[in-house]
Amino acid sequence: MDFLKSFTSTEALRLIEAFPVSPESETLDLEDADGRTLAEDILSTENVPPFPRSLVDGYAVKAKDTYGAKETSPSLLYVKGEVRIGEETDLVLEDGFSVYLSTGSMIPEGADSVVMQEFVRQAGDAIEVTRSVFRGENICFKGEDIEKGSRVLMKGKRLSPFDIGTLAAIGISRIPVFRRPRVSVISSGDEIVPVDHTPPPGKIRDINRHTVSSLLRREGALVSFEGITADSLPDIKSILLSSKDSDMILISGGSSKGERDLVTAAIDDLGGKILFHGINIKPGKPTVFAQLWGKPVFGLPGHPASCIVVVLRFVLPVLARLRGGSRHRLRKVAALLTTNAPSSYGIEEYVRVTVEEEAGGRYLATPVFSKSAVISSLSRASGYIIVPEGKEGCEPDEEVEVYLFE
């Protein structure tokens, strides 16, 4: 495949979305399921609440007994007793009577509403109701939250803390979810040394291992760092082979044009298929996507900023599917550019920006100018804007969409 005939980002994403994946499932305790993706639809075998409950402290009544009640002409109702919270009741409410309840108490049969404590005056063993209520007022009905037999959550949903609460409500304490994808991360390059080594002249520390692993872990991957490989075909083949059991392999560096284009050669030699080599984006052009042993493999650019852009835009969608979800989407905000954002015509450019909120609630985006080999500027940026191929930069005050990093 010719490196120069690079794909557009749209073509690249289409291939990425079409890549076949078959995530496996496992069963977890409710405690451990937050953030995981449901592997099955969840149906409720129960009504929630299982009985009608009072939403307030007050008196269960028949609404009709309160019609017309006012401060000046209250309804007088006898008090038949109390339903304590957590207790079953076999009381049956008759016309002209009321039952004292706490928030959460079971509504006795015959009652259709609850008068709040605040609208009641004590009058011996009766109460004066000073405001009318409507039928159903202050009651949470049986099954109003969740109906027995209903589909509560759908397969493919990424569980939120509220979903966890919903599962608790219907008594589901073991949750079928997709396994966390295992991702092998490899750094390649004769110039790369581990973080705890002092680089000798000509060499630099491994940055991509750390940024890539952190980004993937945040998105639910089990990351295994396979090591740093030299720019040598046998070494790259051997480290790929040792990553064979993973669900995805990411190797940064070594996919630039030039004489050291060894990653594609190694994938070829191992029987893999290069799906694309080169995306028409800046930074991030020298990106490889391949299928090896049926699994997705990315060759990522060596420059830290390029590598990050490619992970956010192209790798995370694959990870989302390996996790059993549908799509990964970076959060977006609309913002006004404070200065111009120059870009090259003919290539899709990713301009890192900081975002600030103005007093009026508008967002302002300011480009962070730095070379793609630079990592520290990413710490200061809040996200990126995409300037399309056919456009030469953006003007000050132009409205842009910022894809937020977090």
Added chain:
Amino acid sequence: MDFLKSFTSTEALRLIEAFPVSPESETLDLEDADGRTLAEDILSTENVPPFPRSLVDGYAVKAKDTYGAKETSPSLLYVKGEVRIGEETDLVLEDGFSVYLSTGSMIPEGADSVVMQEFVRQAGDAIEVTRSVFRGENICFKGEDIEKGSRVLMKGKRLSPFDIGTLAAIGISRIPVFRRPRVSVISSGDEIVPVDHTPPPGKIRDINRHTVSSLLRREGALVSFEGITADSLPDIKSILLSSKDSDMILISGGSSKGERDLVTAAIDDLGGKILFHGINIKPGKPTVFAQLWGKPVFGLPGHPASCIVVVLRFVLPVLARLRGGSRHRLRKVAALLTTNAPSSYGIEEYVRVTVEEEAGGRYLATPVFSKSAVISSLSRASGYIIVPEGKEGCEPDEEVEVYLFE
């Protein structure tokens, strides 16, 4: 303290922000530090990169030797050799010469720019340069990313994957961060049973334990569930005592007006100080904030939706400070309401909404109507809008700010 004289949310937040906390620190491996808060400023003892590097594959030159170069009248430069990536070089470039480089190679002394491979023609042991370069072109200078002695990251910063990369770049593999806050979570109420029990008539399952724990864990807390306590003063006191070693205590239920207002009584008895009881918000009014053994204690409403609102709006800011950070902020988007959002005059109301993105990139918010005792609706909502005390609902097409859950 009189329950009816409830605080506004602003007053409540002011007390919460003023609560004294003193987070402790620990040292972690780089691998484990993502998402944690820095306990010290980080200064760099090194330049990154430690030497000038080439950003491209090509030839190191003196820029002046290329001035005026064109396709039709190229500059002829002799090739003095090569600097391989990862190697130190003691080559010194003289006028009229060039040195072959790969991306990342060290720039030899005397060179001030790099001509990309694409703008070079081979001519025996010389090259023809077909385009001029400017001084500094295609070079990442020594210290351009991070300068030796500079403050790279500030105490109180919550570390992002990019910060992790920056720390790797300067060789900091052990990171001083604040400890994760230990939070005790307690559920109270005679009607509450654990998720794996079938509730007998009159009782319901514990939902708040699960939503609250998940929300706190996502924000970096070490959550310890202390159990379900009955509505009894001795039981509540005893479970609070067993939570004494935590950094914060949250107890849901039992803080409603009415005869079972036992949480404040228990805190009083144990020598704590109630800071407020009741916030003028809906849902979430029956909220208690107290200081006990010098630690923050929240009495949370029992209704799941109320409980969640209070955790998001009032508990997470305390957690952020216990974690060593400054503020917690929910992410916001501006959206147009699709229908009206009714609210009560005189109380600050939190209306749950779903958010959808229109084709044009605008966001539309639609209120989710449900009672505060209902959990399943939260699974469907994307966030909430706040209707202030002095306002009676919002109109269709009104622009609102949505505080997003995720």
